[in-house]
Amino acid sequence: MNLPILDAPDNAEESYEDPLDLMDEIDRLKKERNAVVLAHFYVDGEIQDVADYTGDSLKLARDAVAVENDVIVFSGVHFMAESAKILNREKTVLIPDLRAGCSLAESCTFEQLRDFQAKLRGEGREFETVAYINTTAKVKSLCDWIVTSGNAAEIIERVDPDKEILFVPDKHLGSYLQEVSGREMILWPGACMVHEIFSVQDLLRAKRNNPGSEVIAHPECPATVLEHAEFIGGTEKLRQYVMSFEERKTFLVATDANMIHAFEKSAPQHEFVPVPGIMTDTGETCACNRCPHMALNTLQKVRNCLRDLSPAIEWQPYFEDAHAVLERSLLR
Ligand code: SF4
Numbered sequence: 001m002n003l004p005i006l007d008a009p010d011n012a013e014e015s016y017e018d019p020l021d022l023m024d025e026i027d028r029l030k031k032e033r034n035a036v037v038l039a040h041f042y043v044d045g046e047i048q049d050v051a052d053y054t055g056d057s058l059k060l061a062r063d064a065v066a067v068e069n070d071v072i073v074f075s076g077v078h079f080m081a082e083s084a085k086i087l088n089r090e091k092t093v094l095i096p097d098l099r100a101g102c103s104l105a106e107s108c109t110f111e112q113l114r115d116f117q118a119k120l121r122g123e124g125r126e127f128e129t130v131a132y133i134n135t136t137a138k139v140k141s142l143c144d145w146i147v148t149s150g151n152a153a154e155i156i157e158r159v160d161p162d163k164e165i166l167f168v169p170d171k172h173l174g175s176y177l178q179e180v181s182g183r184e185m186i187l188w189p190g191a192c193m194v195h196e197i198f199s200v201q202d203l204l205r206a207k208r209n210n211p212g213s214e215v216i217a218h219p220e221c222p223a224t225v226l227e228h229a230e231f232i233g234g235t236e237k238l239r240q241y242v243m244s245f246e247e248r249k250t251f252l253v254a255t256d257a258n259m260i261h262a263f264e265k266s267a268p269q270h271e272f273v274p275v276p277g278i279m280t281d282t283g284e285t286c287a288c289n290r291c292p293h294m295a296l297n298t299l300q301k302v303r304n305c306l307r308d309l310s311p312a313i314e315w316q317p318y319f320e321d322a323h324a325v326l327e328r329s330l331l332r
Helices: 020-031 045-050 056-068 078-086 109-123 153-158 171-181 200-209 235-243 259-266 297-308 317-332
Strands: 034-039 053-055 069-077 092-094 126-130 145-147 163-166 185-187 212-217 250-256 273-274
Touching: 020 034, 020 045, 020 297, 034 045, 034 056, 045 259, 045 297, 053 109, 053 297, 056 069, 056 078, 056 317, 069 078, 069 297, 078 092, 078 317, 109 126, 109 163, 126 153, 145 153, 145 317, 153 171, 163 171, 200 250, 212 235, 235 259, 250 259, 259 273
Parallel strands: 034 053, 034 069, 069 092, 126 145, 126 163, 163 185, 212 250, 250 273
Antiparallel strands: none
């Protein structure tokens, strides 16, 4: 079987620096720059540890609006930092590595969506476009609603019931939402490469090897994985779920393996086992349940961007339209 290629650049250019020294330097620079660090649950644990706020896309977007600091370092991927800038025009929003993209966001470009919407309108169809937050700001500017995995069901209820829903770009999240909301949707055929490659076979083996364990899964996983999950939710919902059990349990985790760092901090009484990715031709389990784009975030780059105040997300004309839809969807 050929493994899908997660074509993100790597961190080969970095030389070793002591993580504890880097953490001290980051703390000092945060004070000097009046800065905060926001870190997504999928970045390395050591970055989560130096961050002032950790969370999923929804929580971090709200945190970015609530903070009063002049500078925000968004340790995540490009569309997240872009959203933080859109919601905070006057603040400096930095991203540790500008190359940190997202395979899902890249699966739906502005031109593709604009042309598809024109085709649907040409057929006389009335619809509203609901986009997962994992889209570029340009794509958001074409949409009526933005959802995160944390608020999607709630937003779908706000869509005009007399209109069709065009859901972009994640077909797995879309099909899960169709099921929970009972509303038919036109689904864009995109998928997250990290969540798409969990092995059902290995998941079932892990379940057999861990009697009494529960599978917790992100809705970006395919239905074949979700059907074996005891609980499905965005990362923050998953965290709340594991925290709700006091007695020790074993959870099999079907989302980016870095999420386990946040689980262990919030609910240290449990054991967390990452669901493996698919087997390679040589019979080894690939390490592809870690997002290669998120992996571009390192302590060194967090320090560098605080030191240099660069790379920063620059305001773009299409951010105005994206702002209106983000504000309506996430902040009201
Ligand atoms: S885990 Fe998937 S959806 Fe999330 S940033 Fe990485 S590629 Fe994009």
